[in-house]
Amino acid sequence: MTPTPDLSGRIALVTGASRGIGYFVARRLASAGAHVIAVARTVGGLEELDDEIKSERRKSGKGEATLVPLDITDMAGLDRLGGAINDRWGKLDMLVINAAVLGVISPIGHVEAKTFEKVMTVNVTSTWRLIRSVDPLLRLSDAGRAAIVTSSLANAPRAFWAPYAASKAAAEALMRSWAEETVNMPLRVNAFDPGRTRTAMRAQAMPGENPETVPHPSETAAHIMPLVDPKLTETGKIYQAKTQRFLSYRLPE
Numbered sequence: 001m002t003p004t005p006d007l008s009g010r011i012a013l014v015t016g017a018s019r020g021i022g023y024f025v026a027r028r029l030a031s032a033g034a035h036v037i038a039v040a041r042t043v044g045g046l047e048e049l050d051d052e053i054k055s056e057r058r059k060s061g062k063g064e065a066t067l068v069p070l071d072i073t074d075m076a077g078l079d080r081l082g083g084a085i086n087d088r089w090g091k092l093d094m095l096v097i098n099a100a101v102l103g104v105i106s107p108i109g110h111v112e113a114k115t116f117e118k119v120m121t122v123n124v125t126s127t128w129r130l131i132r133s134v135d136p137l138l139r140l141s142d143a144g145r146a147a148i149v150t151s152s153l154a155n156a157p158r159a160f161w162a163p164y165a166a167s168k169a170a171a172e173a174l175m176r177s178w179a180e181e182t183v184n185m186p187l188r189v190n191a192f193d194p195g196r197t198r199t200a201m202r203a204q205a206m207p208g209e210n211p212e213t214v215p216h217p218s219e220t221a222a223h224i225m226p227l228v229d230p231k232l233t234e235t236g237k238i239y240q241a242k243t244q245r246f247l248s249y250r251l252p253e
């Protein structure tokens with residue numbers, strides 16, 4: 001595993017920080033010294049995160065959190081969040097777009113319209129809206145780093161996973177376009193494929209699975225580090241936690 005970069009004095013925004021992978025990503029970034037802006041709807045989960053970060057800070061002197069209870073489908077709220085970060089810090093160093101929903105595992109023709117729309121709103125439209133809100137702030141960082149959490153299903157969809165797979169493919173397309181636009185800047189933009197991880201989403205998708213056979217989110221979260229490292233050079237790629245490698249997309253013919 002890559003050595004932990006020193007993120008002291010750097011500002012990170014993590015969505016879906018109330019539980020699962022996002023919670024442990026937020027803790028990881030804070031333990032490396034970052035000030036984490038933690039976004040989710042569940043205040044209890046955010047407060048638990050804050051308690052952990054404060055307790056770690058008492059020992060190491062590192063890490064801080066600002067809690068932002070927000071539904072990421074509140075598009076105007078995402079716009080305001082960018083404005084608030086600008087007012088307070090005048091830049092953003094790291095963005096981890098992690099919050100997402102699974103929707104339903106079902107034959108494509110049985111998916112209800114409201115379920116499909118919800119998956120697309122949370123996983124795609126909010127991703128675009130948040131990118132739009134903070135892109136100028138990431139460009140103001142000396143080493144802006146963005147990671148959009150994806151799934152192998154984006155490039156290898158399976159039966160019954162259509163809405164989720166389509167949403168992850170769309171989010172990756174946003175990532176790749178953004179990476180192309182910023183290729184000559186310090187900003188680096190990649191996708192993070194966490195692989196199967198023991199979370200509420202995994203339990204919803206695989207109710208029959210023994211959770212003990214699936215990696216804990218604290219293990220998965222450790223693999224985010226290469227993507228936020230100020231020394232990172234890669235952009236427009238997928239970093240796969242399982243192999244700890246960057247995967248390139250096939251070039252167009």
Ligand SMILES: NC(=O)c1ccc[n+]([C@@H]2O[C@H](COP(=O)([O-])OP(=O)(O)OC[C@H]3O[C@@H](n4cnc5c(N)ncnc54)[C@H](OP(=O)(O)O)[C@@H]3O)[C@@H](O)[C@H]2O)c1
Pocket residue numbers: 015016017018019020021022039040041042043045070071072073097098099100101122149150151152193194195196197198199200201202
């Ligand atoms: N677990 C896996 O095996 C696996 C595999 C591949 C990819 N992934 C990806 O990894 C990421 C994290 O998933 P997870 O497994 O950790 O899921 P999870 O445990 O269900 O956590 C999802 C997080 O997203 C937040 N969220 C959902 N809807 C939101 C909304 N409308 N507004 C704000 N926050 C919202 C939740 O917070 P609140 O409910 O508090 O708002 C929660 O913090 C996702 O992008 C997922 O697609 C997971």
